[in-house]
Amino acid sequence: MGGLPRSMEDRGRRDSTGESASEERTRAWRGLRVADLSSGIAHEVRNPLNAMAIHLEVLADKVRGVGDELAEAVRPNLEAIRNQIHRLDRLIRQFADFAQGRMPGSELSAIVETSVSLCSFPMRRRGIEAEVTGVPPVSVKGAAPLALALVETLLLGVDLAQVGSKIRIHSEKESEHIRLRFSVDSPVGRPAPERMAMVGKLLEDLGGRLDVEEGPGIFAVLSIPVEPVAV
Amino acid sequence: MGGLPRSMEDRGRRDSTGESASEERTRAWRGLRVADLSSGIAHEVRNPLNAMAIHLEVLADKVRGVGDELAEAVRPNLEAIRNQIHRLDRLIRQFADFAQGRMPGSELSAIVETSVSLCSFPMRRRGIEAEVTGVPPVSVKGAAPLALALVETLLLGVDLAQVGSKIRIHSEKESEHIRLRFSVDSPVGRPAPERMAMVGKLLEDLGGRLDVEEGPGIFAVLSIPVEPVAV
Incomplete structure (x- = not known):
C-alpha cells in the first residue's frame, strides 16, 4: 500500500514516529468505512434539518398571528436560522457526494x-x-x-x-x-x-x-x- | 491491497463488473481524504449550529417580551428546534471522532x-x-x-x-x-x-x-x- 497518500492531519506524527504497515492498513480501512457511512450520516443530518425547518415555519406563523411589530422584530433571526439550515444542508450534501465519489453536474x-x-x-x-x-x-x-x-x-x-x-x-x-x-x-x-x-x-x-x-x-x-x- | 474491505454500498456493482486495481486504489485514497476532511466538516457544521442556537435564543427573548400567551404557544417549537440542534451536534461529533480514530471515553x-x-x-x-x-x-x-x-x-x-x-x-x-x-x-x-x-x-x-x-x-x-x- 505504498501508493496510498498519508493523512494531512497525521503526517507530522508519523514522519517522526513511523507508522507500521498494520497501522496504515487500519487507517485505510477506517477511511473506507467512513466513506461508506457518510451517505448515511448525510441522511441522518437532513432529517433533523427538515424537522427544524418545519418547526421554524410553524413558529413564524404563530408570531405573525400576534401582529406585524413582533413579526418584523424577529424577521432577521428567522432569516438567519433559515440561511444556516440551507448552508448546513449544502455542506453536508457536498461532503457526502465527495465521500461517495459522486459529483452532480459537469461544469x-x-x-x-x-x-x-x-x-x-x-x-x-x-x-x-x-x-x-x-x-x-x-x-x-x-x-x-x-x-x-x-x-x-x-x-x-x-x-x-x-x-x-x-x-x-x-x-x-x-x-x-x-x-x-x-x-x-x-x-x-x-x-x-x-x-x-x-x-x-x-x-x-x-x-x-x-x-x-x-x-x-x-x-x-x-x-x-x-x-x-x-x- | 487485497486486505482492504470492500465498500458496503458498491459491493453489488463490483461483484458483477469487477473493480480494477486502479479503481480500488482510487477508492481507498478517496476514503483517506474523506476521513481527513471530516474533522473540518464537523467544525464547519458546528459554526452554523452555534449561530442557529444564538439566533433562536434571541428570538425566544423577543417573543417572551410580548407576553406569556405567545411564549407558551411557541414553546414546543423552540424546544423541538433546540433538541434537533443538540442531536445534530452529537451526530456530527460521533462521526468526526470515528473518522479520525478518536473515541472519547473508555466504557x-x-x-x-x-x-x-x-x-x-x-x-x-x-x-x-x-x-x-x-x-x-x-x-x-x-x-x-x-x-x-x-x-x-x-x-x-x-x-x-x-x-x-x-x-x-x-x-x-x-x-x-x-x-x-x-x-x-x-x-x-x-x-x-x-x-x-x-x-x-x-x-x-x-x-x-x-x-x-x-x-x-x-x-x-x-x-x-x-x-x-x-x-
Whole structure:
C-alpha cells in the first residue's frame, strides 16, 4: 500500500514516529468505512434539518398571528436560522457526494468551487485563501475523480503555502484542454511525489495529464480535457 | 491491497463488473481524504449550529417580551428546534471522532452504543434493529480501534440479516474478558473472510481475539480484555 497518500492531519506524527504497515492498513480501512457511512450520516443530518425547518415555519406563523411589530422584530433571526439550515444542508450534501465519489453536474467552475469549499477548513486553519481566476464555461467528463484530484492538489497547496498566504488557481484554455495552474508564494518544501503521482494517475484516466512548468511558486499544472457548454 | 474491505454500498456493482486495481486504489485514497476532511466538516457544521442556537435564543427573548400567551404557544417549537440542534451536534461529533480514530471515553457500553448509532442508517435502510443485552460497567483500552471492529461486525450483520430482523449483541463476562456474541436469525450467506480477518487483527492488537462459536445464527464472537470501572 505504498501508493496510498498519508493523512494531512497525521503526517507530522508519523514522519517522526513511523507508522507500521498494520497501522496504515487500519487507517485505510477506517477511511473506507467512513466513506461508506457518510451517505448515511448525510441522511441522518437532513432529517433533523427538515424537522427544524418545519418547526421554524410553524413558529413564524404563530408570531405573525400576534401582529406585524413582533413579526418584523424577529424577521432577521428567522432569516438567519433559515440561511444556516440551507448552508448546513449544502455542506453536508457536498461532503457526502465527495465521500461517495459522486459529483452532480459537469461544469468545471462548479467542480473547482466545490473542491475549494471541501478544503475550506484546512485552508482556514492556516489562514490560507484560494484565488480562482479565468475558468471559462466548459464541462468535463469524470467530475468526481477530477474533484478528488483538485482536492488533493489544494491540500498539497495548503502544506506548501506560507501561513496567511494564497493558493492561486489560474485557468488557461488550450484547444481541447484547460490548464489549471496551481501556485503559492514562497512554497515551503516540495509536494510529496506519491501524492503528485496519484493526481497524475487520476488525470490520465480522464484523458488529461499533470504538467511540469517552471515558474515562481508553481507546484502543479493540471491539464484537463473539456467540452464547451451552452451558456 | 487485497486486505482492504470492500465498500458496503458498491459491493453489488463490483461483484458483477469487477473493480480494477486502479479503481480500488482510487477508492481507498478517496476514503483517506474523506476521513481527513471530516474533522473540518464537523467544525464547519458546528459554526452554523452555534449561530442557529444564538439566533433562536434571541428570538425566544423577543417573543417572551410580548407576553406569556405567545411564549407558551411557541414553546414546543423552540424546544423541538433546540433538541434537533443538540442531536445534530452529537451526530456530527460521533462521526468526526470515528473518522479520525478518536473515541472519547473508555466504557464498553458507550462504545457499543456509539458504534450502533454510527450504523443506524445502513440498519434502518434494511429495517434492521440492534438489540444489545448484558453489557456490564467495564472499561477497555483502545476504544477507537474497538469501535472500528464493532462497526465492521455490525455492517457484516446488516449484510447477513434478513430484512426487518434483528442483530443481537449478547455480552458475557469471562474473567478478564468480555465476550460479545453477534447473531442474526437465519443468516443470508457467510461473512466475508477478509473482513472477519480485519476484525480479528484489530482485536489481537487490543489483546483480544475473534472466537469461533457454533450456534444458531452466530456470526462473530469478539473477545475483549476489560477492566472494571467505578460505578
